[in-house]
Amino acid sequence: MISMQGLIERAARLNPQGMATRCRGREQTWESLLQRVAKLAAALRATGIEDGERVALLSLNSDRYYESVFATCWAGGCVVPLNTRWVEAENAYALNDSAPLVLLFDDSFSEQARHLQAHCPSLRAAIHMDDGATPDWATDYEETIAAQAPLAPSRRGGEAMAGIFYTGGTTGFPKGVMQSHRGLWASAIGATQQFGMQPESVYLHAAPMFHIADFAGSMGATLQGAGHIMLPSFSAEAALGAFAGDGITHTLMVPSMIKMLLAHPAASSTDISSVQRIIYGASPMPAATLERCMDLWPSVGLVQAYGQTELAPIATLLSVEDHRAGGERLRSAGRPSAVSELRIVGEDGNDCPRGESGEVVVRGPQAMLGYWNKPEQTAEALQDGWVFTGDAGFVDEHGYLFIVDRVKDMIVSGGENVYTTEVENALMTHPAVQDCAVIGIPHEEWGEAVHAIVILRPGTGAAEGDLIAHCRKQIAGYKLPKGITFREEPLPLSGAGKVLKTELRKPWWEGRGRNVN
């Protein structure tokens, strides 16, 4: 049976003396990593982790993050990677929803972790996984490992839940996407041909490790017993430094990161000869960035992965060969991965003829188990094994998927999903706001930026800055409106009374395609 813990046992057999992780001057072979994971798992088990009990992680990228994910599964538990960009109220929601027994955190989130620890009654233990002083309300990561004997790996695996990944919710509340051991494995194994990794490969964790996109790259590397190098947080300088200094062969980035790399003064002088593949996804890649990347670094193979958290996350892939062939296909999201099955479904529920647009619907062993504690939303998004993505697209005669719009009312800004309802709910709690609508408008760096259209109550007044500051207490920075347009006339409504966002978006998008892939 496929299991997360089995994956690192396999990697340790494949490549026992090879480098498993390197971060902040620390390095583990696969053999030593396995020992550390088995010991950390023993500590988690002692706290009650077993049979799918949850362990939450709130930390920047690190080797210990990687160990903690696998130690949780080794103990038979389920990992809950918290979004490092969320504000306390959002993470508190996720913790109270998923009810973990243990929270692991690093120095950057010490303060937030202390508050969460105090307000989340399910938490029995907090483990400090960083090099600073361990607070007295937590235990030290390395001491915890040193004090334990290795635990035998749990027999849990297959369709059992291995992780809950929080993503914005259409109703305004985050949804916990439940992924199985099999799902996390299947997303990666379906992409081995395009990833092209080997035991000698070195994967750079450049995107945040809590994000399921990095999970896919990470699992791909783990499948081959390849090495992992973690950037605590992304900067163009650090990433270019790793390319040149750490022999990075593979990495996964969101387009805004690639744009930052290319804009850096050292981009053209950095030695990137070890870099074989850059995988990108999670938001649309501007054509100019793609061209610039291929011009500057012709030896680097580009791979686009399209999908969503509900698909762990890979649905389709645009291969290196597809990129090199160029032309129209560069605007496509590629073809189904080796485990994906794709349909385009019309509003009548039937499959659309080839070439016609409809909702992108995907099935495969990487499909989520459902949304944690949300049976109704699960029933809507997951039907007979098919995940309804909320994206609209069509498939051309060669089987390439083109995403044309999103069915769900969502903005993708810098690789992060922003559900407009959540932003609208935050705005509406301000006493001066009578009505509002949130849309995505074009943004050079992030693909889309969050923008609000607000109607104030007669006789009140509020400045743009006031409203944004008001929202800041409730939602993460990337979800905040970056600008507000005030209007007096009512919002345009459809016959069914829904706000016509297509109308509202028009002035910003006219003359440019909103290819949201």
Added chain:
Amino acid sequence: MISMQGLIERAARLNPQGMATRCRGREQTWESLLQRVAKLAAALRATGIEDGERVALLSLNSDRYYESVFATCWAGGCVVPLNTRWVEAENAYALNDSAPLVLLFDDSFSEQARHLQAHCPSLRAAIHMDDGATPDWATDYEETIAAQAPLAPSRRGGEAMAGIFYTGGTTGFPKGVMQSHRGLWASAIGATQQFGMQPESVYLHAAPMFHIADFAGSMGATLQGAGHIMLPSFSAEAALGAFAGDGITHTLMVPSMIKMLLAHPAASSTDISSVQRIIYGASPMPAATLERCMDLWPSVGLVQAYGQTELAPIATLLSVEDHRAGGERLRSAGRPSAVSELRIVGEDGNDCPRGESGEVVVRGPQAMLGYWNKPEQTAEALQDGWVFTGDAGFVDEHGYLFIVDRVKDMIVSGGENVYTTEVENALMTHPAVQDCAVIGIPHEEWGEAVHAIVILRPGTGAAEGDLIAHCRKQIAGYKLPKGITFREEPLPLSGAGKVLKTELRKPWWEGRGRNVN
């Protein structure tokens, strides 16, 4: 849930109008293939095929062979591909062991099928799947399809049995290897990176389709919705003709086939520009053949697959890049596929240190369910999910597997396994044979040839030809001794009383490595 029927549904969604099969002037798109399979499945269901009931196939390669395999699974049944090189008595054993309800056969095996039909009481129906006249004791394949409405696909899949593949047995009786839907899929998905197929690929079925090696190549092509072209039976001329005329991109061959191709006068003048990969395996590839192939066809990527029926069959792969790098690695069987886990186990049952030889032991989702009706042999070969291959080998510091010998007393001749016990049993039934031992000796074309050492009873006489003719009634041609050495002194025995075959083999193998991979 992964299922064989789901695989062709997926292929039909991926590439509906693409060529699925082409054979003897017939061609099906994936959409039309799906319809035909669903109708043939309806006929099988009407005969009682469901819940793992067996359907046997006795036929040369054809598009209908491919359809029949998937129709069986579509109906919920289990396929039993019979060895076309076996004599009637051997196939009767397999049929009486697996007790199928239906037998499909072609013109080449009409006579044998009639006898089997008469002597295998489980058979309820025989379907003639060829272009000649349908015998009155069978029904016609195309008429059967035409008469049916499509059946809804069975929900069976995952770990449920999808096929029984007969292989020689150490005890002298063939063993039926039970493979699940998941196993057949997993073997292929673990190899996608090395196979490098796409929806535009065209796979040539050159090896016999009853052999699980061709199943792996075939499933690889099916995973991508690629085309299948079948050679009814192999000849160098037909294969080269297909390379040039059918745009073949991928094929799987045993080394003796590649040797025949290279030796053909048209080899150097044939247009092989479409051929991207030749996958080889199932028996050792002589170094000279490998060199000649790479010299003559430098644009063709070579991939070696090593494994056995019990692993559906892929355990390790030597990639195109490994072949191009050359050197010592060309003598290796490569590294574990993306789903394989590998151990080298010593006689004490512990893992050997890296570099030391022991038994090759493999685990993964492609491991067999066990041997049909043989719980004791299953318990021996399959322990805690690990398949004990019977091969001896070691792993080098880079993770490459080198096969050095076989633990099981088996000869691989021209890609077919010959268990020596079976040949010895046949010889011992001759009244003049007092004792005998069967060994593999070097053979330029087949890798190894079956050779017998015989001690005649005092006062009797029998010529080499008499003994071989005697065996011919009991075992397949490829298992027959190709030569016999008569001796008078007793066979050399070990302390435990076992025949010391290493001693017997020495005169033939001295000065040449018996690298049996």
